Amino acid sequence: xxxxxxxxxxxxxxxxxxxxxxxxxxxxxxxxxxxxxxxxxxxxxxxxxxxxxxxxxxxxxxxxxxxxxxxxxxxxxxxxxxxxxxxxxxxxxxxxxxxxxxxxxxxxxxxxxxxxxxxxxxxxxxxxxxxxxxxxxxxxxxxxxxxxxxxxxxxxxxxxxxxxxxxxxxxxxxxxxxxxxxxxxxxxxxxxxxxxxxxxxxxxxxxxxxxxxxxxxxxxxxxxxxxxxxxxxxxxxxxxxxxxxxxxxxxxxxxxxxxxxxxxxxxxxxxxxxxxxxxxxxxxxxxxxxxxxxxxxxxxxxxxxxxxxxxxxxxxxxxxxxxxxxxxxxxxxxxxxxxxxxxxxxxxxxxxxxxxxxxxxxxxxxxxx
Ligand code: TRP
Ligand code: SF4
Numbered sequence: 001x002x003x004x005x006x007x008x009x010x011x012x013x014x015x016x017x018x019x020x021x022x023x024x025x026x027x028x029x030x031x032x033x034x035x036x037x038x039x040x041x042x043x044x045x046x047x048x049x050x051x052x053x054x055x056x057x058x059x060x061x062x063x064x065x066x067x068x069x070x071x072x073x074x075x076x077x078x079x080x081x082x083x084x085x086x087x088x089x090x091x092x093x094x095x096x097x098x099x100x101x102x103x104x105x106x107x108x109x110x111x112x113x114x115x116x117x118x119x120x121x122x123x124x125x126x127x128x129x130x131x132x133x134x135x136x137x138x139x140x141x142x143x144x145x146x147x148x149x150x151x152x153x154x155x156x157x158x159x160x161x162x163x164x165x166x167x168x169x170x171x172x173x174x175x176x177x178x179x180x181x182x183x184x185x186x187x188x189x190x191x192x193x194x195x196x197x198x199x200x201x202x203x204x205x206x207x208x209x210x211x212x213x214x215x216x217x218x219x220x221x222x223x224x225x226x227x228x229x230x231x232x233x234x235x236x237x238x239x240x241x242x243x244x245x246x247x248x249x250x251x252x253x254x255x256x257x258x259x260x261x262x263x264x265x266x267x268x269x270x271x272x273x274x275x276x277x278x279x280x281x282x283x284x285x286x287x288x289x290x291x292x293x294x295x296x297x298x299x300x301x302x303x304x305x306x307x308x309x310x311x312x313x314x315x316x317x318x319x320x321x322x323x324x325x326x327x328x329x330x331x332x333x334x335x336x337x338x339x340x341x342x343x344x345x346x347x348x349x350x351x352x353x354x355x356x357x358x359x360x361x362x363x364x365x366x367x368x369x
Contacts, residue, residue, distance in 0.1 A: 197231070
């Protein structure tokens with residue numbers, strides 16, 4: 001990309017911009033500062049969250065025990081969920097624990113429009129797997145408002161209001177084109193993001209991957225344009241980094257189907273082992289070199305997964321890092337000591353909690369008016 005070329009991030013595209021620092025500037029974000037939050041979570045402490053907008057407002061609401069909300073949405077675009085979705089859910093859980101009114105929506109309208117997933121199919125996936133999975137990953141079922149875009153009247157009505165506030169040229173400048181499927185998805189998302197403020201305007205934080213930055217930009221513009229009429233606060237956002245594919249080469253791209261990836265759940269331990277074993281690492285060409293110079297956890301996918309997902313204890317992660325850097329472990333040894341056992345533990349714990357979460361969801365009335 002040329003130096004002065006405008007950054008257009010396409011939320012529905014495969015390729016993503018490589019450079020987080022440039023994005024921070026281009027989108028008027030701030031580098032993420034974990035110190036403003038009480039008891040920062042793993043994603044905050046370990047730099048998985050790298051940027052944000054108006055997060056001071058949220059920190060202030062937490063500290064003053066004032067009302068605020070946290071909302072995110074996930075498309076039911078496949079049966080399983082991405083490892084990266086765990087990051088979003090952990091961020092939502094953090095704000096939920098800090099007192100946020102919490103909303104997690106199933107973006108079934110968007111996945112119908114942009115991925116051709118029939119609404120009924122999206123709903124089935126969400127009820128059978130996605131929603132119980134979010135609960136198994138830590139959300140409090142009783143304190144989370146789950147909803148389907150297709151069934152939320154307040155959202156579809158507000159989408160029509162939001163659509164009045166943006167011109168065709170503005171839409172094109174933000175999203176790169178005015179494709180009808182993009183238009184319907186984007187305005188539905190604007191309404192998702194703003195509708196919790198319909199009763200009582202309040203700050204809100206939207207945890208998302210960086211590919212969603214264009215949506216946040218437009219939502220903030222629309223909130224300002226609707227301020228007089230609705231009193232909306234411009235939504236705050238917290239951005240997390242992308243999860244690498246197993247081969248490490250598509251660092252910034254959404255995991256595409258050709259590249260191996262670890263998903264949730266991984267129920268076959270043999271298959272999981274194979275994946276970890278073939279993952280791209282920061283190992284050196286020869287044993288001798290690795291013992292002498294140490295490995296490079298900074299570029300290692302196994303380390304990334306452990307850091308961002310599998311190893312919850314900071315000391316254990318520190319040991320993994322230092323043993324790699326110091327040449328104490330070759331990659332095989334490191335995978336046997338850290339990568340594999342902690343991956344297995346992660347999925348075992350998930351499966352255990354998932355069974356209970358499924359029972360809980362069966363008793364809930366999600367999507368039934
Ligand atoms: N566009 C999001 C995705 O691609 C899903 C989504 C819909 C969303 N509405 C939202 C995300 C509101 C955050 C806030 O997965
Ligand atoms: Fe990655 Fe471990 Fe190899 Fe280091 S020793 S590069 S952390 S697999």
